[in-house]
Amino acid sequence: MNIREIVGKIRSSKEDGIKEVFLVACGGSLVDMYASQYFLQSEARELRALSYTSNEFVHAIPKSLGKSSVVIVCSHGGNTPETVEAAKVASEKGAATITLTHNKDADLIKYADYNILYEWGNDTSVEDNPMAIILNIAVEILNQTEVYEGYNKFMEGLKIVNDVVKRGQGLVAERAKKYAEKYKDEPITYVLGSGASYGHAYGFSICSLMEMQWMNASAVHSGEYFHGPFEVTDKETLYLLLMNEGRTRELDERALKFLNKYGAKVEVVDCKELGISVIDSSVVEFFNPIVFYSILCVYRGELAKLRNHDLDTRRYMGKVEY
Incomplete structure (x- = not known):
């Protein structure tokens, strides 16, 4: 069925x-x-x-x-x-x-x-x-x-998003290696995102970094960045920014502009650069997190290699009572 x-x-x-x-x-x-x-x-x-x-x-x-x-x-x-x-x-x-x-x-x-x-x-x-x-x-x-006006466009996007992912993984392969070499020992990573992708900013923080690599991390909504979190921005703090394509891109661009001025350790993963715009603009924003998940798997894979910390290694999960 x-x-x-x-x-x-x-x-x-x-x-x-x-x-x-x-x-x-x-x-x-x-x-x-x-x-x-x-x-x-x-x-x-x-x-x-x-x-x-x-x-x-x-x-x-x-x-x-x-x-x-x-x-x-x-x-x-x-x-x-x-x-x-x-x-x-x-x-x-x-x-x-x-x-x-x-x-x-x-x-x-x-x-x-x-x-x-x-x-x-x-x-x-x-x-x-x-x-x-x-x-x-x-x-x-x-x-x-209710009838969703973008239904057919969404279904078309679903058919081609895997092609976007495969192309994107190739595009970031070398960048991900350099990122891991440069930032494998960072004390904390702040992951920024907005719209449908904020959930994956959170997910990359708690699952890929904290759970799978035992690295301190925190997710910050790009729109909330200017309402408190930007006060810790400096040249020594690492930021990973997920740039959406779609209605909330302006929020991410605003954060990037500030980070480029006051920060130094800034890694940008941009869905537009990765080719997601082949999906219709009326529904593209909902596909950002699907692409980000697979692209950031490349990043965490490179971190795991250089840190000699297998992605399946756990200290507590499934090992102690909790």
Whole structure:
């Protein structure tokens, strides 16, 4: 059953229609949902979109959760206790649950009305990875409930975004090596982004740098940079700026102008430079984070090599009680 059919069945089963979409996960899986949250909050007129980390969803259950809700729950391994419990809570409250996992034997699937078993690995196309799949679900829900004018343009973009990624990975290969050589021992990295990509600025900070490399990092929204964070800008502090293509690019450009004047350690990853503009301008902003994820995987891979710190090395995760 494809995404259009899944959404159609859910919609036809709801007497009062679909009124809200909850996006629930932890860590990297929650990061994969941010683009969908941004999309729905930007494009929906009446449909509500709410994002929760799994354990908060379990302990502070939204009162609006119920039969008019669709809850999208994602866990790569499918057995994250908090996320499995979140899916159970959603199911018990009468919401329609769509789960995503890479594990066909996942506990998460027990609480799914519909499960999507996604592909993973270097040889997969990005449209088959969770970030793009969840965004596709969000677009489909909006189109079937309110009609989304950019639907066809979005679907066209989904078909070509993997080509943008592959080209972009080649373009940044040498830059990523130089970045790692220069900044592998930095005490902290501030990652800036805006729009749909702010979620990946956060994700690269907490997952790629803090979790996978044990490097201190923090995400800063480009629009919020001038409302406090810019006070720590100096010539010694490292900034990694994710430059979007789309409506919020102006926020990133403003931050870059300031960083070029008062900073010195500034790495810019620009989706426009990487060729994302082949996607229609009316929907391109929603594809930025899909491209950024794969491009920044090149950066973290080079860091892992030079730091001699494998991306799968953990100190606490899965090793101690927590």
